[in-house]
Amino acid sequence: MTELIKYTAAETAGAIAKGEVSAVEVAQAHLDRIDAVDKKVNAFLHVDTDGALAAARAVDEKRAKGEELGPLAGVPLALKDVFTTKGVPTTCGSKMLEGWIPPYDATLTTRLKDAGVVILGKTNMDEFAMGSSTENSAYGPTGNPWDLTRIPGGSGGGSAAALAAFEAPLAIGTDTGGSIRQPGAVTGTVGVKPTYGSVSRYGLVAFSSSLDQGGPCARTVLDAALLHEAIAGHDPLDSTSIDAPVPAVVEAARMRDVRGMRIGVVKEFAGEGYQAGVMQRFDESVELLRELGAEVVEVSCPSFTLALPAYYLIAPSECSSNLARFDAMRYGLRVGDDGTRSAEEVTALTREAGFGDEVKRRIILGTYALSSGYYDAYYGSAQKVRTLISRDFDTAFAGVDVLVSPTTPTTAFPIGERADDPMAMYLADLCTIPSNLAGNAAMSLPVGLAPEDNLPVGLQIIAPAMADDRLYRVGGAVEAALNDKWGHTLLEEAPAL
Amino acid sequence: MSVMTLVSYEDALASYDPVMGLEVHVELGTKTKMFCGCSTELGAEPNSQTCPTCLGLPGSLPVVNAIGVESAVKIGLALNCDIAEWCRFARKNYFYPDMPKNFQTSQYDEPIAFNGYLDVQLEDGSTFRVEIERAHMEEDTGKSSHVGGATGRIHGATHSLLDYNRAGIPLIEIVTKPIEGAGERAPEVAKAYVAELREVIRSLGVSEARMDKGQMRCDVNLSLRPNGTETFGTRSETKNVNSLRSVERAARYEIQRHATVLTDGGTIVQETRHFHEDNGTTTSGRIKDNAEDYRYFPEPDLVPVAPARAWVEELRAALPELPRVRRARLQAEWGLTDKDMQSVLNAGAVELIQETIAAGAPADQARKWWLGELARRANETGTELSEQPITPVQVARVAALVAEGKLNDKLARQVIEGVLAGEGEPDEIVEKRGLAVVSDDSALGEAVDKAIAENEAIAAKIRDGKVQAVGALVGAVMKATRGQADAARVKDLIFEKLGVSG
Numbered sequence: 001m002t003e004l005i006k007y008t009a010a011e012t013a014g015a016i017a018k019g020e021v022s023a024v025e026v027a028q029a030h031l032d033r034i035d036a037v038d039k040k041v042n043a044f045l046h047v048d049t050d051g052a053l054a055a056a057r058a059v060d061e062k063r064a065k066g067e068e069l070g071p072l073a074g075v076p077l078a079l080k081d082v083f084t085t086k087g088v089p090t091t092c093g094s095k096m097l098e099g100w101i102p103p104y105d106a107t108l109t110t111r112l113k114d115a116g117v118v119i120l121g122k123t124n125m126d127e128f129a130m131g132s133s134t135e136n137s138a139y140g141p142t143g144n145p146w147d148l149t150r151i152p153g154g155s156g157g158g159s160a161a162a163l164a165a166f167e168a169p170l171a172i173g174t175d176t177g178g179s180i181r182q183p184g185a186v187t188g189t190v191g192v193k194p195t196y197g198s199v200s201r202y203g204l205v206a207f208s209s210s211l212d213q214g215g216p217c218a219r220t221v222l223d224a225a226l227l228h229e230a231i232a233g234h235d236p237l238d239s240t241s242i243d244a245p246v247p248a249v250v251e252a253a254r255m256r257d258v259r260g261m262r263i264g265v266v267k268e269f270a271g272e273g274y275q276a277g278v279m280q281r282f283d284e285s286v287e288l289l290r291e292l293g294a295e296v297v298e299v300s301c302p303s304f305t306l307a308l309p310a311y312y313l314i315a316p317s318e319c320s321s322n323l324a325r326f327d328a329m330r331y332g333l334r335v336g337d338d339g340t341r342s343a344e345e346v347t348a349l350t351r352e353a354g355f356g357d358e359v360k361r362r363i364i365l366g367t368y369a370l371s372s373g374y375y376d377a378y379y380g381s382a383q384k385v386r387t388l389i390s391r392d393f394d395t396a397f398a399g400v401d402v403l404v405s406p407t408t409p410t411t412a413f414p415i416g417e418r419a420d421d422p423m424a425m426y427l428a429d430l431c432t433i434p435s436n437l438a439g440n441a442a443m444s445l446p447v448g449l450a451p452e453d454n455l456p457v458g459l460q461i462i463a464p465a466m467a468d469d470r471l472y473r474v475g476g477a478v479e480a481a482l483n484d485k486w487g488h489t490l491l492e493e494a495p496a497l
Numbered sequence: 498m499s500v501m502t503l504v505s506y507e508d509a510l511a512s513y514d515p516v517m518g519l520e521v522h523v524e525l526g527t528k529t530k531m532f533c534g535c536s537t538e539l540g541a542e543p544n545s546q547t548c549p550t551c552l553g554l555p556g557s558l559p560v561v562n563a564i565g566v567e568s569a570v571k572i573g574l575a576l577n578c579d580i581a582e583w584c585r586f587a588r589k590n591y592f593y594p595d596m597p598k599n600f601q602t603s604q605y606d607e608p609i610a611f612n613g614y615l616d617v618q619l620e621d622g623s624t625f626r627v628e629i630e631r632a633h634m635e636e637d638t639g640k641s642s643h644v645g646g647a648t649g650r651i652h653g654a655t656h657s658l659l660d661y662n663r664a665g666i667p668l669i670e671i672v673t674k675p676i677e678g679a680g681e682r683a684p685e686v687a688k689a690y691v692a693e694l695r696e697v698i699r700s701l702g703v704s705e706a707r708m709d710k711g712q713m714r715c716d717v718n719l720s721l722r723p724n725g726t727e728t729f730g731t732r733s734e735t736k737n738v739n740s741l742r743s744v745e746r747a748a749r750y751e752i753q754r755h756a757t758v759l760t761d762g763g764t765i766v767q768e769t770r771h772f773h774e775d776n777g778t779t780t781s782g783r784i785k786d787n788a789e790d791y792r793y794f795p796e797p798d799l800v801p802v803a804p805a806r807a808w809v810e811e812l813r814a815a816l817p818e819l820p821r822v823r824r825a826r827l828q829a830e831w832g833l834t835d836k837d838m839q840s841v842l843n844a845g846a847v848e849l850i851q852e853t854i855a856a857g858a859p860a861d862q863a864r865k866w867w868l869g870e871l872a873r874r875a876n877e878t879g880t881e882l883s884e885q886p887i888t889p890v891q892v893a894r895v896a897a898l899v900a901e902g903k904l905n906d907k908l909a910r911q912v913i914e915g916v917l918a919g920e921g922e923p924d925e926i927v928e929k930r931g932l933a934v935v936s937d938d939s940a941l942g943e944a945v946d947k948a949i950a951e952n953e954a955i956a957a958k959i960r961d962g963k964v965q966a967v968g969a970l971v972g973a974v975m976k977a978t979r980g981q982a983d984a985a986r987v988k989d990l991i992f993e994k995l996g997v998s999g
Contacts, residue, residue, distance in 0.1 A: 084556045097555065104549050106556055201798075203556040209797035239560045239800050318797055321588050324599035325553045329659070343594050343657070370590070370792035379794060 004029040005166040009075045009223040012169060016059065016074040023056035023063075023074030027118050030076045034120065034167045037497045042142045043152075043162040045081050046089050047121035052076065055118045062116070071226050071250075073116030078162035078171040081122035082129055083214070084203040085109050092205050093125040093137040093155075096354035097332045106203020107235045108172065108214050115230045120168055123158030127356045128323065129179055129207040131155050132428035135419050136358045143415070144187060146455055146494050150412040153183030153428075159217050160187040165497060170227050171217040176208050177311055178408070178432025180215050181444035185407035185458020188446040188490045190224045190475070191217045193432075195465045196439030197242040200235035206322040208315040209240075211436040219491060221445060221475040225253035228468070244466065252469035253476040259293030261474065264400035268304045269431045275410040277450025281457040282406045285447045285478060289404070292477055297400060301392035303385065307434045308426060310385035313369045313378050314437070320366030323359065326351065361422065390438045397464045402474055405431045407444035407458030435462050443471040445479055446490045456490060502757075506681075506749060509721075509756030515683040516729050517676040517748060518718035519627075521694055523669045524637060524711070525568045526704045531636045531667035532559030532602060539710065543660035551665035553597030558798050561586075565667040566609070567812065568703035569634045570804055572669055573610025574813050575697050576629050581609050583803045586634070586796040591789075594657065595639035597664055603635035605793040609802065615697070616821060617689040619682065622835050627690045628674035639664040675729065683719075683752065688745035691715050695741075696820035708739050715744050717772075719751040721759060730755070731765040735779050738772045746777045754779065827851065831860040844872045845882050849889055856893035862900075866892050870913055887916045894923045907980045908932045934983045938990070941974070941982060945990045948973040959995050967991055 004026055007015065015021045031049055038044050059074040079085065082092050084102035086109075091097045105113070112119060126136035134142045134157025144152040145164040152161040156173035160183030163171050173180035175193035184191025192215045199214040206212060216227035232246040265286055270279060290296050328334040328350035329343065336349035355363070369378035396403055408428050418424040435442040444458040459478065463470040483489055530537055533550035549557035573580050587605035613629035640663050645655030671694065679686040695713060698706040706713040720732035733755070738747045750772075755765055769782035818826070827847065828838040831854075841847060846867045853863035867882065871892075875882045895912050898904040904912060904927065915926035927933055948970050949956045958966045967988055974987045992998060 084554075090555070092555070100555075102549075102554070102556070104554070104557075202558050205555040206798075237560060238558050240798065317794060321590050321600050321792070321794070324590060324592065325555070325597065327592065327594070327599055329594045330552060330597065331554065344592070347592065347594075367792065370794055372790045372792070375792075375794070 005033050005169075007169060008220050009072060009169040009218060009226060010220075012075045013069070013072055013226075016063070017069050019063070023059040023116075023118065024053060026074055027052045027056035027076055027120070030120055030168055033165075037165055038167060040143060040148055040497060041145060041161050041165045041167070042140055043078065043123055043158040043165060043167055044121045045091060045093070045124050045137075045139055045158070048085075048088050048119060051088060052118050052120045055113070055116070059116045059118070070115045070230070072170070072230055074118060075170055076118045076120045076168050077112060077227075078121065078123045078159055078168040079109070079112070079119050080125055080156050080159050080171070080173050082125060082174055082205050083108055083172065084205070085119070085122065088122065090122065090205070091139070092129070093127045093134075093139060094354065094356070094359070095138040095333060096326045096350075098138075100332050102203075104203065107200035107237055108231050109203060111231050111233075112172075117170070117230065123156070123162055123171065125158055126155035126179075127359050128205070128319070129155040129174055129176055129212070130319070130358050130362055132178070132182055132425050133413075133415070133418065134158060134183075135415060136356055138356060141415050144412045145497060146188065146412065150414050150455070151186070153186040153408075153412065155179040156183045156191075156217070160184055160189050160191065163187065163189045163217055163219050164491060164494060169219060170223060172214060172227075172231070173217045174204060174207075174212055174214045175432075175436065176211045176213075176315060177436050178429035180217060181432050181442060181458065181460060182408045182428055184217060184444040185446070185460075186412040186456060188456030188494065189217060189219055190221055190443065190445045190479075191215065192224050192228060192443045192468070192471060193435060193441065194228060194232055194468050195242070195441045196436075197240050198232045198246065198441075198466070198468065200233075200238045200241050202235055202237040206318075208318040209322060210318060211311075211315055213436070219489070221443075221472055221479045222250070222253045224443075225249040225472045225476075228472075242466070247466060247469035249469050249472045252472035255473050256477045256480045257293075258289060258474055258477045261294045261402070261470075262400040263289055263294045263296045263474070264299035264396055264403045265296060266304065266396075266403050266405045267298050267300045268302070269405035273409050273427060273430075274406065275450060275452070277452045278406050278408075278410060278457050281448040281450060282404075282459060285459045286404065288478060288481055289474070292481060294474075299396045299400060299403065301389075301396055301434070303388040303392045304434050306385045307389055307437055308430055310382040310389070311429075311433045311437060312365070312426065313382035314386065316362040316366030317369045317379050317382075318366065319359075320363045320370065323355075323363060326354065358422070386437045389434050393434070393438045393440060393462075393464070401463070401467075402470050403462040404474075405460045405462070407431060407460040411450045411453055411455035411457060431460055438465075440465045441468040441471055443475050445475045447478065447482060448490065449493065503753040504756045504760055506753055509752050510681045512724060513721035513752070513756050513759065514677075514680065514724050514726075515748075515752050516720050516722065516732075517673075517679070517683055517687060518732070519673045519676070519687060519690060520716040520718065521671045521691060522714045523572070523671065523698055523704050523706055524713070525565055525667040525669060526702075526712075527562055527564045527568065527667055529562060530665035531562050531565050531634070532665055535665065537666050541662055543658070543662060546662040547664070551597065552661055553599075559602060559796075561799060561802065562667060565634060566802055566804070568667070568701070569609045569632065569669050570809060570812055571701045571703055571816065572671070572698065573613065573632050574809070574816055575701055575819060576610065576613040576615055576632060576671065578610035578613030578629060578632060580804055580809050581607060581611070581802075582806070583607075583801055584609050585801045586799045587793045588796050590792040593638070595641045595659055595661075595664070597639065597661060601635060601638065602796055602799070603670075604633035608633035609804070615690065615693060617686065617693040618821065619685055619689055620839075625679065625682075625686050625689070627676055627686070630672045630674045632669055632671045635668050635670060637663050637666040637668050684745040684748035687717060687748045688741050691744050692741050693820065700817050700820050700823070702817075708741070711739065714739055717744060717747045717751065719748060719755065720765070721752065721755040730759075731767050733765060733768060733770050733779075735770045735772050736782065740774075743772055743774060747772045747779060750777055750779055831864065833864075837864075840868060844868055844875075846872070849883060849892075852889035853892045853896075856890045858893040858896040859900075862896040863889075863892065866896065866913070870910055874917070885917065886919065887913065891916050891923055898923060898927065902983060903927070903933055905934055905980070905984060908934065932981065934981055938986075941978070941987060941990055942994075944974045944977045944982070945970075945987065945994055947977065949991070949994060956995060959991070959997060962997070964992075964997060
C-alpha cells in the first residue's frame with residue numbers, strides 16, 4: 001500500500017482505470033499518509049476525509065458501471081486553501097476567515113470534481129497568498145519535507161510540501177508573484193503558472209486580481225500537464241478568462257525533444273544574491289539543453305530589475321481594495337460586537353485582530369500608493385514599468401522560443417530567518433515576478449540539489465502568453481534527461497519523514 | 498434646529514447668480530444586475546435576490562451585463578454625447594456596510610459617454626440647453642434601514658438592517674456641466690431638465706425612471722456667485738431629491754439659504770445636505786472638505802468596454818423619436834395650442850390620445866374624452882390616467898358611436914361609466930342599458946307636441962321669431978325622453994311644427 005503514494009498521477013489513474021486498485025484504496029492510502037506525517041509537515045489546514053472517500057467511491061462506481069473515466073479520475077489532490085469549496089472550510093490562511101464555509105465552489109473546484117479528481121483537503125499558505133515562506137499563515141508554518149526546519153516556499157508552501165511529502169500526487173497553487181514556482185523550486189517539485197486568463201479565477205479569493213493565476217503542481221511534468229488540461233479553459237464567470245483553446249500541454253510533455261528550439265538565458269538573473277550552488281545547477285541545465293539539441297542564446301531584459309518595486313506597488317494596491325470586503329458584516333471573523341459599538345468600530349477592531357502583519361503592511365502600502373496626489377507617482381509609474389517589462393519579453397520572444405533562469409536565487413532558507421526582514425523575503429520572487437506582470441506562462445522544475453546544502457534547485461522556463469505548451473516540451477525533455485542521468489527522480493533523494 | 502429667516506427669493510437673485518450641477522442616477526430596467534445574473538425585480542423578500550458576486554463573497558467575480566452597456570450607449574446617444582471607443586470600469590473605494598465589497602464598481606476618468614447636451618423646454622415655451630459632462634455606468638449599493646431611532650437616520654438608531662437585493666442593480670449616472678445663465682429660472686430649469694431626462698429615458702425603454710420608486714434619483718449641486726462675477730462659489734450637494742417638484746423646491750431653497758448665509762457675511766460649507774419633503778428645507782449632512790479620497794483605480798476584474806463603431810451607429814439609427822421632437826410633431830398633427838399641449842402632457846395623456854386616434858377617433862374627440870371625463874375621474878381617485886380601466890380602443894368606439902349619431906354626449910358619458918364599472922364593451926353597454934338615441938320621428942313627434950302644448954307661452958315667443966327660446970322646449974323634450982333623444986333632431990322638429998325656420 002505504501003507504494004500507492006509513490007505513484008505519479010498518470011500511473012494512479014491508469015491503475016484505477018485498469019482496476020488494479022480502487023480509487024477508495026488510493027484515497028485511503030493518502031489519507032493514512034497525511035495522518036502519519038502531517039503533524040510534522042503541517043501541509044494541510046483541513047483534511048476532508050469524508051468528502052475525499054465519497055468522491056473516490058463515486059469514481060469506483062462509475063468504473064463499475066463501465067462508464068469512461070477521465071485521465072485523472074480517482075487521483076488525489078491537495079487544494080490550496082484560497083479556492084472556495086462548497087461546504088468545506090476556506091480560510092486563505094487567515095484568522096479573518098476562520099470557520100467560513102463557502103456556499104459555492106470555485107470554477108476550478110468544479111472542474112476538478114467533474115474530472116473525478118479526489119480532493120483530499122485544503123493546504124496551508126501565507127495569509128491571503130502574501131508571502132514566500134508560508135510563515136505568514138495564521139495556522140503555523142509548513143515544514144519543507146527536505147528539511148522540516150526550513151521553509152517550503154510560499155505562498156503555496158502547503159501544496160508543494162504535500163507533494164514532496166507524498167501526501168498527494170497533485171496539488172493546486174496560485175501564483176501572483178511566484179507562489180507556485182518558488183515553492184516548487186525549493187521542494188523539488190514541478191509548478192506551473194499558466195498564462196494569465198487561462199485558468200478561471202472565479203472562486204479564487206483575490207490577492208491581486210491582475211496578477212493572480214491558479215495553476216498545477218505535481219511531482220512530474222506530465223502530471224502537471226494532465227492537471228493543467230483539466231483546470232484550464234474559458235469560463236464565462238471570469239471576464240478576464242481567455243476564450244481560446246488550451247494549448248496541447250499533455251502532448252508537449254510527452255515529446256521530450258527540444259531539438260531546434262531557441263532558448264534564451266536572461267542575463268539579468270545572475271550575480272549578487274544568487275547562491276553558488278543554484279547557479280551551478282542552472283548552468284548545468286543550460287548546458288544540458290544545448291546537449292539535447294537546443295540553441296541557447298543570452299538575452300537582456302533590462303526592465304526586469306524594476307519588476308520587484310513595480311510589483312510591490314501594484315499587488316498591494318489591488319490587495320488594499322480586494323481585502324476591503326473583510327469588514328465583519330456578512331461573514332468571517334467579528335470582533336468587539338458587544339452591542340455598544342458602531343459598525344465602523346467593529347470593522348476596525350475585526351481588521352486589527354483578523355489580519356496578520358504582512359497583510360496589514362501591504363494594505364497600508366497599497367492604500368498609500370492609490371491615494372490622490374500619490375497615484376501617478378506610485379501606481380501610475382508601476383503600470384508603466386509593467387508595460388516596459390512586457391516589451392522586454394516581446395523583444396526577447398521575437399528571437400527565442402522560451403527563456404530560462406533560476407526559479408529563485410537561493411535554496412530553502414531556515415524558518416524564521418527572513419521573517420522580520422520583508423525586503424529579504426521579497427527577493428525570493430525576484431526571478432518569478434516579471435511573468436506575473438506580463439501575464440505570460442512559466443514553469444519551475446527540479447534540476448538537482450545545491451552541492452553546499454543538498455537542497456533542491458529549480459529551473460524556471462518562461463514562454464509567451466498562450467504558448468504554455470512550450471514549457472512542457474522543454475520541461476519534459478529536461479526532466480527525462482535528468483532522471484536518466486540520475487537513474488531515479490530527485491524526490492527519491494529526500495530524507496524519510 | 499434654529500429656524501433661519503431666509504432672504505426672499507427675489508432679493509437673493511437681485512444680488513447673486515446661481516450655478517447648478519445636476520447628478521441624476523437612473524436604475525436601468527435590465528432583467529439582471531450589472532455584474533451578475535440576479536434578478537432586479539423590486540419588492541422581493543430582503544436578500545432573496547443575491548449571489549456570491551453581488552454579496553461580494555470572497556472569490557466572486559463580476560461579469561458585465563451587455564444590456565447594461567447597450568442601455569448606457571443609448572442614453573449617451575440620446576443625450577447627444579460622444580461614445581467612448583474604449584473605456585474601463587474603476588473601483589471607488591470607501592467603507593460602508595451596504596456596499597458588499599467596500600468598493601463600488603463605477604467609472605472614473607473614462608466614462609462611456611461624454612460631452613453632450615439636452616434641450617429642455619421651459620413653461621413659457623422657450624428652450625434652455627443643458628450641457629452634459631458625462632454619463633457613466635456603475636452599480637447600486639444595498640439598502641440600509643436604521644432601526645430604533647426617531648428619524649430613520651443612522652443617528653439614534655439601535656441597529657441597522659441590510660438588504661442587498663439592490664446591490665449591483667445597474668445605474669447610469671448622468672452629470673451636467675455647470676448650468677450657468679439660468680438666473681431666476683434656475684429651479685425651473687432644474688425641474689424641466691429632470692423631467693425631460695425622464696421622458697428621454699422612458700422613450701428609450703431602458704428604465705421606467707419612476708422617481709417615487711427610487712429608479713431615478715437626483716442630486717442638486719448649487720452655488721451662488723455675486724452677480725457679474727465669474728468664479729464659482731462654494732457648492733452644497735443636496736442628495737436624493739426624489740420628485741420633480743422637490744428638485745425645483747430644493748434648488749429654490751438652497752438659493753435662498755446660500756444668499757442668506759452670504760448676505761450675513763458667512764461662508765458656505767462644502768457639504769452634502771438632506772432635502773425634507775414636508776417643509777421644503779434642507780439640513781446639513783456630511784462635510785465634504787475634499788479630504789475624501791476614493792482611491793479610484795481601473796477595475797482589474799473586468800476587461801475594458803470597447804463599443805464597436807458600427808454597433809454604436811446601429812444603435813443611433815435605431816433610436817426612437819425623442820420626446821421633444823415627438824411632442825412637437827404630435828402638437829402639430831393634433832392642431833393644439835402650446836397651452837393645450839401642456840395640459841395633455843401634464844395629464845400624462847400623450848400615449849393614450851395617440852392610441853385612441855390610431856383606433857379611429859378624431860384627434861379632438863380623443864383629447865376631449867381623455868382630458869375631460871377620464872382625467873377628472875383619475876384626479877378624483879388619485880390614480881394615473883393610464884391606470885383607468887378603459888382602453889384607447891374602447892374610447893375610440895364611444896367616439897365613433899357619437900359620430901354615427903347613435904349616442905349623444907350625455908349618453909356617451911354613461912357608456913364610459915359602464916366600461917369603467919366593468920360592464921363590458923361600449924356596444925354591449927348601449928344594448929344592456931338601452932342608451933341608444935331616440936331618433937324615431939313619430940315617437941319624438943309625440944314628445945314634441947306634448948312639450949309645445951305644455952309650454953304655449955314659449956312656443957308663442959318662438960313663433961314670434963325669438964328662436965333662441967327653443968332651448969327650453971328642447972330641454973323639456975330631452976327630459977321627457979330621459980336624454981335619449983338626438984337634441985339636434987328635436988330642435989328641427991320643434992321648428993318644423995311651429996312653422997319657423999331655425
